[in-house]
Amino acid sequence: MNIAIVGTGYVGLVSGTCFADTGANVTCVDVDAGKIERLKNGEIPIYEPGLDELVKKNVAAGRLKFTTDLTAVLDDVQIVFSAVGTPPDEDGSADLKYVLQVARTIGQNLNHYVVVVTKSTVPVGTARKVRKAIEEELAKRGVDVPFDVASNPEFLKEGNAIKDFMSPDRVVVGVESEQAKKVLTKLYKPFLINNFRVIFMDIPSAEMTKYAANSMLATRISFMNDIANLCERVGADVNMVRAGIGADTRIGRKFLYAGCGYGGSCFPKDVKALIKTADQNGYSMEVLKAVERVNERQKSILFDKLKRAFDGESLEGKTIALWGLSFKPETDDMRESTALVMIGLLLEAGCTVRAYDPVAMAECKRRIGDSISYCRDMYDAVLEADALLLLTEWKEFRLPTWGVIRKAMRRPLVIDGRNIFDSEELEENGFEYHCIGK
Numbered sequence: 001m002n003i004a005i006v007g008t009g010y011v012g013l014v015s016g017t018c019f020a021d022t023g024a025n026v027t028c029v030d031v032d033a034g035k036i037e038r039l040k041n042g043e044i045p046i047y048e049p050g051l052d053e054l055v056k057k058n059v060a061a062g063r064l065k066f067t068t069d070l071t072a073v074l075d076d077v078q079i080v081f082s083a084v085g086t087p088p089d090e091d092g093s094a095d096l097k098y099v100l101q102v103a104r105t106i107g108q109n110l111n112h113y114v115v116v117v118t119k120s121t122v123p124v125g126t127a128r129k130v131r132k133a134i135e136e137e138l139a140k141r142g143v144d145v146p147f148d149v150a151s152n153p154e155f156l157k158e159g160n161a162i163k164d165f166m167s168p169d170r171v172v173v174g175v176e177s178e179q180a181k182k183v184l185t186k187l188y189k190p191f192l193i194n195n196f197r198v199i200f201m202d203i204p205s206a207e208m209t210k211y212a213a214n215s216m217l218a219t220r221i222s223f224m225n226d227i228a229n230l231c232e233r234v235g236a237d238v239n240m241v242r243a244g245i246g247a248d249t250r251i252g253r254k255f256l257y258a259g260c261g262y263g264g265s266c267f268p269k270d271v272k273a274l275i276k277t278a279d280q281n282g283y284s285m286e287v288l289k290a291v292e293r294v295n296e297r298q299k300s301i302l303f304d305k306l307k308r309a310f311d312g313e314s315l316e317g318k319t320i321a322l323w324g325l326s327f328k329p330e331t332d333d334m335r336e337s338t339a340l341v342m343i344g345l346l347l348e349a350g351c352t353v354r355a356y357d358p359v360a361m362a363e364c365k366r367r368i369g370d371s372i373s374y375c376r377d378m379y380d381a382v383l384e385a386d387a388l389l390l391l392t393e394w395k396e397f398r399l400p401t402w403g404v405i406r407k408a409m410r411r412p413l414v415i416d417g418r419n420i421f422d423s424e425e426l427e428e429n430g431f432e433y434h435c436i437g438k
């Protein structure tokens, strides 16, 4: 089976590589010539565990190729996936300009039946717009080429993307023809050979499923953050509460962690986009509006705790160590990360920031330059620091040697934004320790 994946970002590169690994011939397409050049030279533009080896293996086998020119491969493929970005527009709605650009290019060059599958996260009604854009271009050419549109939202998690893609909980596919269903069944069969968990549905429902899933997950996080903030005020411990409610199978244990706010490329923009879709349809998503407000507040909660710890003393001139910059562990993605909000607040308050992240420092430097110091390791970051703030729960931060850190810091103050440290251990080592919801 020959397929093209347009948009070679997190989703496009992972999907393309995984499809190639099942034997499909995949061409990944991107308008970013630099990115394609790097990929052709064997360089992986993103950090994602396991991706490097899998790309190399499939390139070597001749099943995975990279190009900037969709038109050069269109005649040879049965499926075109669109996995381009759908960033938020100024008003919060999803910007579909890249999705529709791809559709127009397809319409301008299509000569045989293909299934055009949108993998990007897009609002309900987008497949209809994709169909219309392709039809308009075909009409301009005066040709009538059959094609189908389909929706196949992606649920992979950055940091665990290969595993999620290779053994998904489920695959959601929206189709409007038996032929498209047949083609996509064939494509997904190798991933789910023992237990075929492809859920076929109509296209609007598939488009909606992705937003509903991310919004539900974001809701759980904001809900737990709200509970955590109340726990602090009434003398309860959110970790105990989490264990207590998570044991209820109707609630479940996953995604119930309090912290310093969600970020990333998906939750913030998808929650915004769903609120916008509702507004445009004369409905107000009250729960999601609150989810967003709680999250915005939560992203500065460590700064509030820091100010309280200094009890009115100015933060100007203080040195603050940050552990973790990416929006979550196992990725270098900093889109909407809490670290960016915290760095902004700390610099505005006149602090010096010393940061360490196992993989995201180059990305941070690309975004904010040298306004902070990038440190060699987690111990280097705490040198002469007046406080240590934990923002991302990378594994290597879980068992630090507190005695060394205590000696290196000017003031033994630790504020844990992900509740990963043991308060007793910290206190035994002479630290003042604050976390979330306790």
Ligand SMILES: NC(=O)c1ccc[n+]([C@@H]2O[C@H](COP(=O)([O-])OP(=O)(O)OC[C@H]3O[C@@H](n4cnc5c(N)ncnc54)[C@H](O)[C@@H]3O)[C@@H](O)[C@H]2O)c1
Pocket (backbone or CB within 6 Å): 006, 007, 008, 009, 010, 011, 012, 029, 030, 031, 032, 035, 083, 084, 085, 086, 098, 101, 102, 119, 120, 121, 122, 154, 155, 156, 157, 158, 265, 266
């Ligand atoms: N990142 C995730 O974890 C994740 C998970 C599920 C779904 N999604 C969704 O998938 C989509 C892609 O997300 P991403 O994180 O991979 O984005 P990304 O920004 O990493 O990659 C998008 C790529 O598309 C390319 N592009 C833009 N216009 C193009 C065009 N006309 N032709 C070819 N390439 C073009 C860009 O150069 C870029 O490389 C978004 O809608 C996102 O919401 C992302």
